[in-house]
Amino acid sequence: MTKIAIIGGGPAGVTAALFAAQNNENLIYIFDKGIILNTLLPTGGGRCNLAFAEYNFKELAKYYPRGEKFLYSIFSRFSTAQTVNFFEKIGIKTYTQDDLRIFPESNSSKEVKTTLLKEIEKNKNIKKIFENVIELKKENDIFKLKTNKNSYTFDKIVVSTGGRGTGQKLAQNLGHNIIKMKPSLSSLVTKEKDYTDLSGVSLKNLTATVFFKNKKVKTVSGDFLFTHKGISGPVVYKISSYCAYIDFDGVNPLLISFNLVNKDFETFDEEFLKKLKNNPQKEAANVLCDYLPKNLAFKLFETQKINPKTKAGQLTKTDRTKISKTVTDFMFHATAVTKGEEIVTAGGVDLKEIESKTLESKIIKGLYFCGEVLDIDGLTGGFNLQNCWSTGYIAGQALL
Numbered sequence: 058m059t060k061i062a063i064i065g066g067g068p069a070g071v072t073a074a075l076f077a078a079q080n081n082e083n084l085i086y087i088f089d090k091g092i093i094l095n096t097l098l099p100t101g102g103g104r105c106n107l108a109f110a111e112y113n114f115k116e117l118a119k120y121y122p123r124g125e126k127f128l129y130s131i132f133s134r135f136s137t138a139q140t141v142n143f144f145e146k147i148g149i150k151t152y153t154q155d156d157l158r159i160f161p162e163s164n165s166s167k168e169v170k171t172t173l174l175k176e177i178e179k180n181k182n183i184k185k186i187f188e189n190v191i192e193l194k195k196e197n198d199i200f201k202l203k204t205n206k207n208s209y210t211f212d213k214i215v216v217s218t219g220g221r222g223t224g225q226k227l228a229q230n231l232g233h234n235i236i237k238m239k240p241s242l243s244s245l246v247t248k249e250k251d252y253t254d255l256s257g258v259s260l261k262n263l264t265a266t267v268f269f270k271n272k273k274v275k276t277v278s279g280d281f282l283f284t285h286k287g288i289s290g291p292v293v294y295k296i297s298s299y300c301a302y303i304d305f306d307g308v309n310p311l312l313i314s315f316n317l318v319n320k321d322f323e324t325f326d327e328e329f330l331k332k333l334k335n336n337p338q339k340e341a342a343n344v345l346c347d348y349l350p351k352n353l354a355f356k357l358f359e360t361q362k363i364n365p366k367t368k369a370g371q372l373t374k375t376d377r378t379k380i381s382k383t384v385t386d387f388m389f390h391a392t393a394v395t396k397g398e399e400i401v402t403a404g405g406v407d408l409k410e411i412e413s414k415t416l417e418s419k420i421i422k423g424l425y426f427c428g429e430v431l432d433i434d435g436l437t438g439g440f441n442l443q444n445c446w447s448t449g450y451i452a453g454q455a456l457l
């Protein structure tokens with residue numbers, strides 16, 4: 058018998074346990090300080106966006122600001138197709154949305170959780186231990202694990218404690234380097250407070266260009282949302298991910314220019330002028346409503362100190378230009394990420410010290426890692442769970 062401890066019963070740890078359990082000679086203990094798989098419940102707004110329909114593994118890896126190259130060999134063995142198959146086999150049919158995100162047909166993360174738990178129950182060689190692992194050592198080829206309640210010994214260990222667990226600390230104590238951890242996929246707090254009353258207003262598929270200290274960082278696109286503290290939505294999550302290691306603040310903010318109409322200034326200005334001419338008796342702000350939600354269109358006139366009730370035919374060229382500039386170059390100064398609201402953690406166990414074919418530590422034999430505890434994180438769209446299924450599979454296979 059090989060005694061294996063899986064520290065952390067999130068999606069990564071559970072996947073590793075299920076694959077490792079295929080060998081009846083393995084006796085597996087899943088340790089969790091909370092409730093196994095509860096971290097799945099809020100995913101995808103309760104619908105569990107479990108993967109993304111990119112079936113080319115190199116293309117899929119491009120969605121990971123950290124871990125791209127490391128994931129090549131992992132995804133070449135287990136990526137989108139294998140994930141969909143795996144879930145189908147355990148009784149979860151999936152479907153793909155127009156935006157390529159993959160969900161269970163039930164649209165229920167609870168169903169994903171209970172189905173995975175049932176799979177665990179089917180394996181007599183998996184035990185669940187609800188204890189907090191506080192210490193991990195290796196002495197004479199044996200791992201000694203201490204929890205808040207007991208002490209255990211194991212032959213092999215998988216650390217799968219996620220981005221906010223204590224696995225990084227356990228790894229560090231065993232000699233691993235930890236890449237500084239930073240919040241990622243977060244909303245942003247902005248200097249601009251004029252738009253707080255638009256909180257909840259959203260815009261589809263905007264393009265944003267990000268600058269830091271006068272240098273362009275990245276251009277990204279996606280849906281956008283005003284919040285009471287600033288800005289959010291998939292486009293902002295992308296910005297927070299690509300800028301996770303930029304130290305921006307009130308003194309050196311990120312400068313973000315959104316194009317609200319996806320047209321360049323000249324094209325938009327010409328089009329807007331035509332519309333104003335064709336509707337001379339309409340309120341000018343109402344003409345802008347052809348492009349933007351009403352409350353935002355009126356707010357833009359207010360912030361530019363132009364009376365929104367000005368008749369379209371009477372809007373001066375200067376004022377029209379101001380509006381056209383604002384909608385094609387709508388600026389925010391992001392001063393911080395919104396505290397505690399990040400979806401994932403960038404950073405973690407240094408990939409240089411991990412064997413990508415097995416996910417075994419290059420420093421300590423018999424010690425494996427999977428999931429978000431590693432220095433791997435993706436954009437929104439199912440990529441972070443994909444990382445868990447894939448790395449969970451690789452670690453599980455290595456334990457067979």
Ligand SMILES: Cc1cc2nc3c(=O)[nH]c(=O)nc-3n(C[C@H](O)[C@H](O)[C@H](O)COP(=O)(O)OP(=O)(O)OC[C@H]3O[C@@H](n4cnc5c(N)ncnc54)[C@H](O)[C@@H]3O)c2cc1C
Pocket residue numbers: 064065066067068069070088089090091092093094095096097099100101102105106107108188189190191217218219220221222223224399400401427428429430438439440441442443445
């Ligand atoms: C609100 C929200 C929505 C999300 N939606 C999506 C989505 O739709 N699609 C997607 O791909 N990703 C999504 N994510 C990200 C995804 O949930 C995570 O990337 C994923 O859960 C990480 O899995 P993991 O198994 O590595 O770690 P976790 O899920 O964090 O699990 C780690 C487990 O380890 C346990 N643990 C930690 N330390 C210890 C210890 N010392 N001893 C014992 N147990 C310990 C914890 O209790 C926990 O159960 C979302 C995240 C959030 C916060």
